[in-house]
Amino acid sequence: MGEFIAGPSFSGRSAALMERLKVLAPAFFVGPYAEGALSGLSSTVADEIAIYRAPARVHTEFAPLDFAAFAARKPPTLSGGEQVLLALHCFSLSDYGVIGIDTALEQLDPANRDRALAYLSQGDFTAALIDNRLDRPPGWSTQECSGGPAFACDLAAATRDLKPRAAPAIAIENLSFNYPGGRDIFRNASVSLEPAQTYRLIGPNGAGKTTLFKLLAGVLAPASGTIALNGARYAPWREGNRIFALAAQNPDHQWCGATLGEDVARRRRALARYDEITVPGQATLAALAALLGVGSLDQHLYELPLVARKRLSWLWPLSGALPWIMLDEPTIGQDRTMRAALAGAISRLAALGHGVVFITHDDEFAATIAHRALRVADGTVT
């Protein structure tokens, strides 16, 4: 049977889930983000499955991907969605009678998400679920959580004082890229991105959405092709990134320090090298961080709750310092209120002249923002 734990962020849902699972223990647990999905005891996908496989089949198998083909792959090299699917596959091969999932399904693309929910709803085991995009799933019992002190986050106030600005147009021409030993991700892909516009990248897992972000930010270098800003050649893989403010899918993949103060200071120093960037002052950023829920620059980033870290990851995008914003799955772990507020903030940034590109599997969220869809598939961007 299905037990759904509902409530706004910081209402104690994760704690309630853990309490429930302790009562029902042993239970299979899939934590938030990819890193919470797998056991941490395996160096290959085959080993991960071997650890959980029970001698006799107890559940129907859940295998939306061909895991046999992945057998020798290392688990951290799978995408976030693939790791969550692998975890569910391992559960289906195990003899656990209970599974608890803390927002992990939010990372799945729509097709796999539906498959996963259908599997969990079937009823021959207990499934306890937290998911910000569901509202009392039919056939599931619901436990409501409420209240509790929140890391109050006011996105409207955060974007209120932003000034209009110009952002360069981005022209990508004949971009080709492939990972060493892998297939082509991009083959002579060309696309233009206009400022004051919002774009959504859509496409199946592994198509290259995050790869495109990395190419634009200079993390990866293309095999061939050019990127131009207002017609001028731009090669961030050589010159460094001074155009894009990136909010990573997992907020822990973007900090540059142990405390917020360290992170802010290092980034400010780095951006001060570029004349064309007006670096926000330390006090401004501290005030912005307070509006995002973190009151002190001395706050140790990794001691914050995960949901609060995710909100803080919007700091530089919302600061207005950089002309283009890239948001990778910005709504993971955020409740309905926050998703609506984020949609408003994105629209405001675009209205002020920023260019915004975001990736999300949440069609409902995307529908609330005026945007152009860019399909990333088969080596091209259309």
Add this chain to the structure above:
Amino acid sequence: MFTTPRLVAIALCAALNFAIGNVVYLVKLPIYLDSIGTILCALLIFPDRIAAICCAFIAGLIGVILSGLVINPFLPWFTFSVLAIALVSALLTARATDTFRAQPLVPLPFFGKVILYGVITGIVSAVVSAPVVVYLFGGVTGSGSAFLVAFFLKTGEQLLNAAVLAGLTTEPIDKTLQVLVAALLYRATPREFIAMLRPAQPAT
């Protein structure tokens, strides 16, 4: 002694030794930086001294065995050096944990202790490593200290003495750098992780 969080700490520090040591080895810098995890493990598990020695040593040992398989097959021969570093780290360097974690960072005591304990670690490591350097490598390990060995040999020193003297010149610098990195990593480690490493409380 070996609670689950401590096993995790050992494995993390062993993996850290492996990762950092191999990068540095491949870049062919005249330093090793392959014991940062060993020192860090001792800092994390302090003040339980016996556990700190054991866990730090095991972390170092696993690190050199795995590095030996993949990158540098001569590392496992320095097991006694690993033990020596674990002992110094748990018994001496770990006394500075409060200084290392003090907010804000007070430069004089912090760097003073880093240098003091780094030099001691380096001296001990040089003395313990010298016999292995001599009998396995003939005194020349491929790092810059080889020229120092040559210098001392030229002046008529016996090989073992030359290796010790050369080691005493380079190891304190390398180990001070390692104590510095370990101290800074210890400083940045979330409180929750350090709290997990306390000895298991007896069930009441």
Add this chain to the structure above:
Amino acid sequence: MTPNGAIAFGLLVIAAAIAARDLVSLAVVLALLTVFALASRRSIVSALLWSAGIMLPLAAFMALVWVGIVGRAPHEIAAGTEGSRAAAAAYVTVVCTRLFVIALAVQALFLHFAAWTPLGFVRALTAPPVARKLLVLTLSLIETILHAVDRARTALIAGGIVTRQFSWRNLRHGWILVQTVWLIVVVIAIGRTRDKWPIEATLSRLDTALGASAPRLAAADIGWGAAGLACLIAAIGLR
């Protein structure tokens, strides 16, 4: 061959290499290793290339120091005699060959198990359960760290702090990379240790997976072990 047998064989061969005093005894050990590598039907070429790759820079260094600078062998220094570069060269040759043999032994054994999964290898190892658990955990965390390095690099590059290209600024900021990697991995470890493992009893699942019976020693182990022992005896005898 089981992992236990491989470790025993490896230790015997390496002991023989250490005990060997001259090129003739080292040749005996090298011959045994070559036969082993050929018999395991893995590519001996890659093991040879790898060992040579490790050794050649070291050999060049040693030759430079002993033959080029010092000009005499250690036993000549100890005896206080004039010595000769030829003696120094002979010394360097023996030391380098010994190191080459040790490197080859490690690589050949490592490659022998290349097709095994890490879990399968540790399962077949005879060792205290805590040690085996620790080995599995470390191997898994190495993968996590390597992946965290990639994530941390992305963070620092996107943050404008470093660039892809090698630069002195990147080197100065190497510390930030190390700190970020450590924090990413520690947070992952905290999550697993605090939440996932207690609820699932994952570690006892690992114990079960590791406990599945495997033979401690196979016939091949006895054979190769005997060969290794014979080699060691020969090396000592030829001193």
